[in-house]
Every structure is written in structure tokens, then in C-alpha cells.
Amino acid sequence: MVGILLWVPWCRVFIRYFQTSLSPLQAWVLRGGYMTIDFVTGVMAETIRITLLISAPVLIVGLVVGVFVSLVQAVTQVQEMTLVFVPKIVACLIALVAALPWMMNVLMSFTINIFNNIPTYAR
Numbered sequence: 001m002v003g004i005l006l007w008v009p010w011c012r013v014f015i016r017y018f019q020t021s022l023s024p025l026q027a028w029v030l031r032g033g034y035m036t037i038d039f040v041t042g043v044m045a046e047t048i049r050i051t052l053l054i055s056a057p058v059l060i061v062g063l064v065v066g067v068f069v070s071l072v073q074a075v076t077q078v079q080e081m082t083l084v085f086v087p088k089i090v091a092c093l094i095a096l097v098a099a100l101p102w103m104m105n106v107l108m109s110f111t112i113n114i115f116n117n118i119p120t121y122a123r
Helices: 003-019 024-030 037-076 082-117
Strands: none
Touching: 003 024
């Protein structure tokens, strides 16, 4: 009997969690604030998403410049290994300078969100 009484509230939380599209933090607060595997996985997934989003502009520019220089090397038959590095470094630095305000904005909003929710995490 006690097992059934303990099981019913968790079933309600389970149903409420999966019927709506809540963020991991909202679902965590709804469940009573206990750190579960779902909450930690959600925060980790958000962290990985932010990391990929921030690194994408520089990586894409490096990829495009590398392919372009490789095509130029193949057409001109100049097979110098070090020729790729200088244009790629310059292009990545330009892309970094151009995207840095946006990158910092994304990082600051994510960090502020994490820091503001520390009291909620510690409950």
C-alpha cells in the first residue's frame, strides 16, 4: 500500500513532464528540485550545443579557406605543405574578430542563466 502511495505522485510528475515541452530547468523545478539524470543530461546537452554554436563560425571559415587554398594548390600544382597555414590563420583571426561580440553575448547569457539558477540547483 505504501509503495502505491509513493508511486502515484511520481506518475503525475512523469505525465506532466512528458506531455509538455518544458526546458530541463522547468521540468526539474516541477519534479521538486532534485537533480536527476534527465536534468544533468539536459544541462550537458545545452552546454555542448552552445559550444558548437560558438565554435562554428571560425571552424567554417577555416574549412572554406582550407578547401579554397587546396583547390588553388591542385590547379597550380604547387604542393607546398606550409602554404595552407598562413591564409587559414589570417582568415580564422578575421572571423574571430568579426564574430567575437556575438560569441561573447551568447556565452554571457548562458553563464548568467547558470549563475542565476544556482540557488534553484542547490535546493
